[in-house]
Amino acid sequence: MPRLHLAQFTGPTGQLSTETTRKLAAELVTALRTPPHWLVLVTDQQPIDLDGVINLLAAVGQPQAIAEGELPRISTTQIRVDTQQAARHGxxxxxxxxxxxxxxxTDCSNKALPPNLVAFAMERPDPxxxxxxxMLSAADLVHDLPADLLSRLRQPIFPFTAKKRYPILQGEGDEVQIRYYRQQINSALSQQCTLSDEAQAAIDELERYLARSQRSVRFAMQAGEVVIMDNRRVLHGRSAMAANSPRLMHRFRLSVPALSTGEA
Ligand SMILES: O=C(O)CCC(=O)C(=O)O
Ligand SMILES: [Fe+2]
Structure with a gap:
């Protein structure tokens, strides 16, 4: 599993200066542009310094931003079991x-351009x-798929909203990009749009490959760790937990121009 240790960048104080924040941000961009396009940042912080994480992600999003005080938009959400929110329909x-x-x-699979950087900071793992x-990178997944399925997944026939259809796969080789969330397609289908037999068959076949992929990587995040991924090149998921689990993660999403080269 690709890992990067924050301690290698901080001084003895554990603080990141503007200069080291920039250096670490550049390392992160390089790592995210390289297969498998995701990594775990180990902070050793207890509790994790969320402002520090946001500051670092801002530097990844816009290297000039920390100097100019103009931060890119970062969406921040707590991920925890919440029965009220879980019951919200739609x-x-x-x-x-x-x-x-x-x-x-894929996060935000219904958006014309899903944010390319998604990160989860683990504050409290499930005991x-x-x-x-x-995690499963699109490049690894594509290795397993037969050519006829690949070409069907490249057609813009998959509804992610009632009005918009997109391809699931785009780009070639290591540049391959993916957009997929079965629940999002189900949600579109519940709003009066249809799925062709061809698209349905392609999704069913893709699901079988996803379910038995030997190339996905499964791991338990520790408190203070941050998993950072290119959301257009990597699929992510999680295993189940108990209904009363105190697990607490923080999710961050932003668009990073430096990750999008080679894109149409
Ligand atoms: O809980 C997790 O580990 C992942 C959650 C997730 O994928 C999401 O909120 O988009
Ligand atoms: Fe997600």
Whole structure:
């Protein structure tokens, strides 16, 4: 599993100066542009310094920002079991607040351009070992898929909103990008749009490959760790946890121009 230790960048005080923040941000961009396009940042902080994480992600998003004080927009959300939020109908994001497993997916798969950087900072892991993280890069997945399925997944026939259809796969080789969330497609289908037989068959076949992929990586995040991924090149998910699990994560999303080169 690709790991980066914050301590290698901080001085003895454990503080990140503006200069070292920039250096670490550049390392992160380089790592995220390289297969498998995700990594775990180990902070050793107890509790994790969320402002520090946001500051670092801002530097990844916009290297000039910390100097100019103009921070890129970063969406920040707590991920914990929340029965009230989980019961809200309509929104696919409510699944995050259940104790259920989340199948491999792209965040914001209904957006024209999903944010390319998604990060989860673990504040409090599940003491019973539930809620393990699962990652699968699109490049690894594509290795397993037969050519006829690949070409069907590249067609813009998959509804992610009632009005918009997108391809699931885009780009070639290591540049391959993915957009997929079965629940998002189900949600679109519940709003009066249809799925062709061809698209349905392609999704069913993709699901079978996802379910048995030997290439996905599953691991338990420790307190103080941050998993950072290119959300357009990596699918992520998690295992189930107990209904009363105290697990607490913080989710961050932003668009990082430096990750999007080679994109149309
Ligand atoms: O709980 C997790 O580990 C992941 C949650 C997730 O994928 C999400 O909220 O988008
Ligand atoms: Fe997600």
């Amino acid at each position: 929104k696919v994001t409510r699944y995050s607040r259940t104790p259920d497993a989340l199948p491999l997916h 019973q070992g539930g809620g393990e993280s699962v």
